[in-house]
Amino acid sequence: MTIQSEPVLELRNINKSYGSVKAxxxxxxxxxxxxxxxxxxxxxxxxxxLIKTISGAxxxxxxxxxxxxxxxxxxxxxxxxxxxxxxxYQDSGLAPDLTIGSNIFLGRELExxxxxxxxxxxxxxxxxxxxxxxxxxxxxxxxxxxxxxxxLSGGQRQAVAVGRAAMWAKxxxxxxxxxNHLGARxxxxxxxxxxxxxxxxxCVLFISHTLPHVLEVTDRIIVLRLGRVVKDAPTxxxxxxxxxGTITGLNT
Amino acid sequence: xxxxxxxxxxxxxxxPPSPLRRVASFAANQQFILFLVLVGVMVFxxxxxxxxxxxxxxxxxxxxxxxxxxxxxxxxxxxxxxxxDLSVGSTIAVSTVVGxxxxxxxxxxxxxxxxxxxxxxxxxxxxxxxVWVINALLITKARLVPFVATLVTLSMGEGLALVFSxxxxxxxxxxxxxxxxxxxxxxxxxxxxxxxxxxxxxxVLHFTRYGRYNFAIGSNPFAARAAGINVxxxxxxxxxxxxxxxxxxxxxxxxxxxxxxPQNGIGNELEAIAAVVIGGVSLFGGSGRxxxxxxGVAILTVVHDGLVFINIATTWNEVVxxxxxxxxxxxxxxxxxxxxxx
Numbered sequence: 001m002t003i004q005s006e007p008v009l010e011l012r013n014i015n016k017s018y019g020s021v022k023a024x025x026x027x028x029x030x031x032x033x034x035x036x037x038x039x040x041x042x043x044x045x046x047x048x049x050l051i052k053t054i055s056g057a058x059x060x061x062x063x064x065x066x067x068x069x070x071x072x073x074x075x076x077x078x079x080x081x082x083x084x085x086x087x088x089y090q091d092s093g094l095a096p097d098l099t100i101g102s103n104i105f106l107g108r109e110l111e112x113x114x115x116x117x118x119x120x121x122x123x124x125x126x127x128x129x130x131x132x133x134x135x136x137x138x139x140x141x142x143x144x145x146x147x148x149x150x151x152l153s154g155g156q157r158q159a160v161a162v163g164r165a166a167m168w169a170k171x172x173x174x175x176x177x178x179x180n181h182l183g184a185r186x187x188x189x190x191x192x193x194x195x196x197x198x199x200x201x202x203c204v205l206f207i208s209h210t211l212p213h214v215l216e217v218t219d220r221i222i223v224l225r226l227g228r229v230v231k232d233a234p235t236x237x238x239x240x241x242x243x244x245g246t247i248t249g250l251n252t
Numbered sequence: 253x254x255x256x257x258x259x260x261x262x263x264x265x266x267x268p269p270s271p272l273r274r275v276a277s278f279a280a281n282q283q284f285i286l287f288l289v290l291v292g293v294m295v296f297x298x299x300x301x302x303x304x305x306x307x308x309x310x311x312x313x314x315x316x317x318x319x320x321x322x323x324x325x326x327x328x329x330x331x332x333x334x335x336x337d338l339s340v341g342s343t344i345a346v347s348t349v350v351g352x353x354x355x356x357x358x359x360x361x362x363x364x365x366x367x368x369x370x371x372x373x374x375x376x377x378x379x380x381x382x383v384w385v386i387n388a389l390l391i392t393k394a395r396l397v398p399f400v401a402t403l404v405t406l407s408m409g410e411g412l413a414l415v416f417s418x419x420x421x422x423x424x425x426x427x428x429x430x431x432x433x434x435x436x437x438x439x440x441x442x443x444x445x446x447x448x449x450x451x452x453x454x455x456v457l458h459f460t461r462y463g464r465y466n467f468a469i470g471s472n473p474f475a476a477r478a479a480g481i482n483v484x485x486x487x488x489x490x491x492x493x494x495x496x497x498x499x500x501x502x503x504x505x506x507x508x509x510x511x512x513x514p515q516n517g518i519g520n521e522l523e524a525i526a527a528v529v530i531g532g533v534s535l536f537g538g539s540g541r542x543x544x545x546x547x548g549v550a551i552l553t554v555v556h557d558g559l560v561f562i563n564i565a566t567t568w569n570e571v572v573x574x575x576x577x578x579x580x581x582x583x584x585x586x587x588x589x590x591x592x593x594x
Contacts, residue, residue: 078480089478095471097538098464106468107479109461120460148539 006069008033008171008203009054009085014063016049016227023049024060025227031172036194036204038214038235041224042247047207050224051174054205055087056080068171084170090177093161096150100142101128103149104135104164134167135160138196140189155186159193166197173197174205179213191217211240225249282532282583286547289576293551297558309557310438315508317553318446321546322501323520324527325453326494328545331528332457333490334470334537335391335398340498340524342409343383344517347502349413351376352422352512373503380499381492383409388488406521413514422512432507442507449500454542466490470537526573527552530580551576 007030016024024046031037041047053060056074065072067083074080077087094103105127111117128146135142140163142156149157158178165173175194179187187210194217198204208214214221214235221238223231223246231246238246298305323340330337355372383405390401416422435441457463465486468476477483498517505516527548533540555572559565 077478081480087478089474093472093475095468095475095538097471097534098468102464102468103475106464106475107481109464111461120456120462122459122461122464124459 007031007066008068010064010066011054012064012066014050014053014060014065016046016053016058016060023227024053027063027224027227027229029222029229029232031203031205033171033201033203034198035219036198036206036217038218038221039205039207039224040209040211040214040221040243040247044226045224045247046227047224048176049227051087051176051205051207054080054172055085055174081168085172085174086165086169087174088161088165088176088178090180094149094157094164096157097148099128099146099148100135100152100160101131101146103160104131104167108168135163138163138166138193138200140193153186155182155189158182158186159189162190162193162197166193166200166202169197169202172203172205174207176207177209178206179208179210187213211243215240215243223247282580283541283543283547285583286531286544286551286580290547290551290554293554293558297554297561300562303561307438309561311435311440311443313553313557314438314443315440316557317549318443319501319504319508320520320523320527320553321450321549322446322453322497322504323494323517324524324531324545324549325450325542326497327521327524327528328531328533328540328542329453329457329466329490330398330494331525331533331535332470332537332540333466333487334473335487335490336402336525336535337387337491337494338399338402338521339383339387339405339409340494340501341517341520341522342406342413343380343495343498344502344505344520345413345514346383346409346416347376347379347499348505348512348516349417349422349514350379350512351499351503351506353416355506356423372506373500376503376506377496377499380495380497380502382495383498384491384493384495387495388491391491392484392488410518413518417512417514419514421509432510442504446504449497450546454546457542462486467538471539523552523573526577529577529584532580532584534584548580 009031010029012028014024014027015022027046027050029037039047039050049058052058054065056077056079059074067085072079072083080087095106098106101124110123110127110130112121112123117123132142140156140159142152142160149160152160162173162175162178165175178190178194182190191213194204194206198219206214206218215238218235221231221233221235221243222229223243225247230249244250294305303309323344326340327337351372354375355368358368358371386408387398387401387405390396390404391398394401396404432440432442435443439447457466465476465481468479468481469483469486473483501517502512506512509516527545528540529535529548530551531540531544531546531548533544552573555576556566556569559569559572
């Protein structure tokens, strides 16, 4: 793994309060292209607040966010998408009744050329074909693109969802508990896609409670506790026990 | 009404399709079965009364079809986006009454026949749009569930139709009746217009961005929002579209009955929903084919008219319709990959 000198995403002293509750206190870190960063912490540690800040779901009270060298301020999640950050929330995922290709291109549909396209007619064939190509790049082979997502297994679905984020992101993908509810073998499918996305030069923020997955797939781990970054270190420095200790505050 | 599927609930591997399975899935294709049913029903009626396949009967069939197909189409849009619409029928009633008043007024002021009818049509569509703006506001702003919101407008529409018309038929317009009975072969001009609109509705639903968003929202509104789709705006627009279609149907009633009666279209929302169910559209939203509801409306229309032909009291109509709904629902639940509650 090569770490470039310029971070693709940098947070400087981000603060966020909900009324009198301080959710984030002086959160700072740098994230580089081509690395998977684990973002861990107990419930209420500030993980959700942090990813919502990065994805533009809400704004920080103070602090700076620099994406690819430019200080940015999001007005909506759409802004962060335009700037090359894709977020996969737990509850969003895919539309099960649509085909894989339709899901991959959801919100970014390709229109037919010419007059039909002007009326909003879609070029379904191109979308299905390109979806297959793009998914293959991150190591996902789906049997038939014309299948609906509901016909896929849970692991395949989540892999497709991650693949979708990887396809559209220019810089960063944020994955909120992507291996939740998945069995061991299915989780492996998803972790493989995450590794493939990293190898394509993306920065992956991986949020999870499943510590073995975090240790397996990440290059670096950032531990949040009570809204503060308490540890930011290479994954090799952690074991499940020491990571758990850092999360709960038993050891520092 | 959509279900956010947890991957754990369906973590089994998808089975590979075998040739046998493909044949089975084609035979189980609801469109195909519906088509066979439609042909079967028509042959059955013709067998009992050979006049059924006559030109005049087909003309009548198409007229009845065109009274039902637009609101079924509207219902299809609403249901596949994850909602439900109970107020299409009563909107027909209000718009037919208001449209009749508008035409009466315009003709009384020497506007001429054609401009009056045209403006009356706009008045009908406008009333429909207004009802659905109320629906859209109740659903997207007041956050009522569609069932309750459209129940409100259902009652309101029924009531207002009676209030406006004072309980009687508004206007009597022989000119409209004359015009609406012209056309060529088995098609009346009005029928042709309705069929054109129907085809456009089907194309938009299945081949354009608008239709894609409709299904996406019905399938998983969270995913749709995360993909940058303005869910509220789309849902509101679907109800407005539905209102305009019901308003236009009100005008069709005006032409076919040469006047605006407050009982026009009352209860037709159930027929529209029945057509949607028979057509194999998931009531959970997210899936369905437009050809299905066209076949559904066709079957209901043929059964409705055919019973008269074989001398069975029309009161049996609802019972026969119930049978078709049950059959269609069972077919749908047997389809692979169907969402189940239990």
